[in-house]
Amino acid sequence: xxxxxxxxxxxxxxxxxxxxxSPELPELLAALQTSDVRTAAVSAVRPLADxxxxxxxxxxxxxxxxxxxxxxxxxxxxxxxxxxxGITSERCCGIGNSTVAIQAIATAGMCPIAIGKPASAxxxxxxxxxxxxxxxxxxxxxxxEQAYCDWHLERAREVVRAATATRSPKKNGAPS
Numbered sequence: 001x002x003x004x005x006x007x008x009x010x011x012x013x014x015x016x017x018x019x020x021x022s023p024e025l026p027e028l029l030a031a032l033q034t035s036d037v038r039t040a041a042v043s044a045v046r047p048l049a050d051x052x053x054x055x056x057x058x059x060x061x062x063x064x065x066x067x068x069x070x071x072x073x074x075x076x077x078x079x080x081x082x083x084x085x086g087i088t089s090e091r092c093c094g095i096g097n098s099t100v101a102i103q104a105i106a107t108a109g110m111c112p113i114a115i116g117k118p119a120s121a122x123x124x125x126x127x128x129x130x131x132x133x134x135x136x137x138x139x140x141x142x143x144x145e146q147a148y149c150d151w152h153l154e155r156a157r158e159v160v161r162a163a164t165a166t167r168s169p170k171k172n173g174a175p176s
Contacts, residue, residue, distance in 0.1 A: 006152040007145050008111065009087045010038040010060075012078055014096035014104070019115065020051050024136035029058035035141045038085055042077040044104070060085070074104030082110070090155075093148050095139075099127040111151040113144065130154075 011032055013019055020041075029039050038060045041052050048064045061084055068076040082089045094105030097115040105112040106128035114121075114129035121132045131147040133139045 005145075005149045008037055008093045008148040009091040010040060010082065010085050011093045011095060011144060012040045012042055012081050012105075012110070014074070014094065014098070014101035015041040015043045015048055015051060016045065016097065016101075018097055019095070022136045024139075026055065026058060028136055028139060028141070029055060031141045032144070033058060033060075035145075037141065037144075040081045040085075042074075042081055044074040044077055044100075074100060075108045078105055078108035078110060082108070090152075093144055095144075097124075099123060102127045102129045111148045113139075113147055115139070 013025075019025065032039050039058065040061045040063065041048055041055070041059050042062070043051075043064045046064065047066065048062045052059055052062045061081060063077050063081050063084070065077070068080050078092070078094055079089055082092050085092075089109040092108075093111040093113055094101070094108065095113045095115060096102050096105060097120075102112050102114050102124055112129050114124040114127075114132040115135060116124045116129075116132050117134060121134075124132050130151045131143075133143070
């Protein structure tokens with residue numbers, strides 16, 4: 001991908017049994033780190049120390065519900081992780097496989113990427129997933145960067161559309 005394109009500074013995974021147990025995940029984490037993309041695991045459901053130990057240095061940081069205060073624990077976990085990395089949430093991709101995770105990622109202001117089966121793809125899309133992949137086999141650092149770039153450009157277009165809509169004159173020359 002050309003270097004002038006926006007790229008994520010971090011990828012934050014909502015760790016559950018399906019994601020943590022994916023045999024392709026260690027390779028993806030290593031490839032992301034090789035691409036200078038920081039990685040993290042979060043969980044609003046359970047402590048992650050035992051689950052993430054086998055990933056070693058492939059994860060830069062691990063946060064679970066014990067690391068955040070009140071409010072929306074899922075959203076706050078993603079925001080706390082971005083803050084820990086010293087970056088804005090807009091510089092992150094979040095990856096999850098549930099509607100709760102995708103909502104937390106989207107409301108945190110991150111690029112929401114879903115891992116889901118075809119049966120759940122429609123629901124994940126309606127929840128706010130920007131891209132949906134059918135497993136880690138096809139999810140690569142390039143595809144994550146591509147999704148992030150497309151998401152970033154779409155957000156920029158939305159800002160332009162909103163600005164244009166507020167400056168547009170009323171129909172028939174009617175005063176504002």
